[in-house]
Amino acid sequence: MHQRSNLEIIAESLNGYVSRCLCCHEFNLAYKNVLLVFDEESLVRFFEWVLSNRQSLDNYQPLPHGRCRIFSSPHSNLFIVFNDEEMEELADLYAAVQIVLEARRLVNCQKNNS
Template sequence: MHQKQDSPLSILAECANGYIGVCDCCLEYNFVYKNLLLAFSQDELVRFCEWLISYRHHRETFLPLPHGRTRVYKSPLSNMFIAFHDEELDDVEQMFCQARLVIEARGIVQPQ
């Protein structure tokens, strides 16, 4: 996570509970949703969001929890899981679709 205060962070997509942004200086992508903040390269962000979306209805991720969340994803860390309500995954999917469009447009306008 880039911590320079004067570095410009461009918000690519947002909703009431979070955003997807990119630091224009180091090209680190932030995925922020509620109390979760993850930092990725562009490819990692795409893979992470595609993973969440593609497995949202998979029986492997279905685990009803007492607080109402029903989709639980296992992280590479053996003791860390990410849990979502279906409505939260709707937010994530919408943000990712918006961010993907902006990323593609930026790639056309600013080829590297």
């Protein structure tokens, strides 16, 4: 992520957004106080991992302030936590991202075939 990059917002919700850096083409997932940076494939894998495990008992542990879904990162001391409403918001955000990315692929495919 570059300091002075122009970000193209792809989808947004009340508490976050997914954008793409026009300079380096990385994707940014900003949600509440977390900013995660991915290439497109990693962004998709992240959303699919979180959303496919949102009902897993392995990821369930009630915490103070209502958060109960815990996801571990590759770092042993970093975890991302959500409540059920936040999980729904992430699912909606990902659905919007999928629509935009697929529409862009279709348009680019048509441009390349013309």
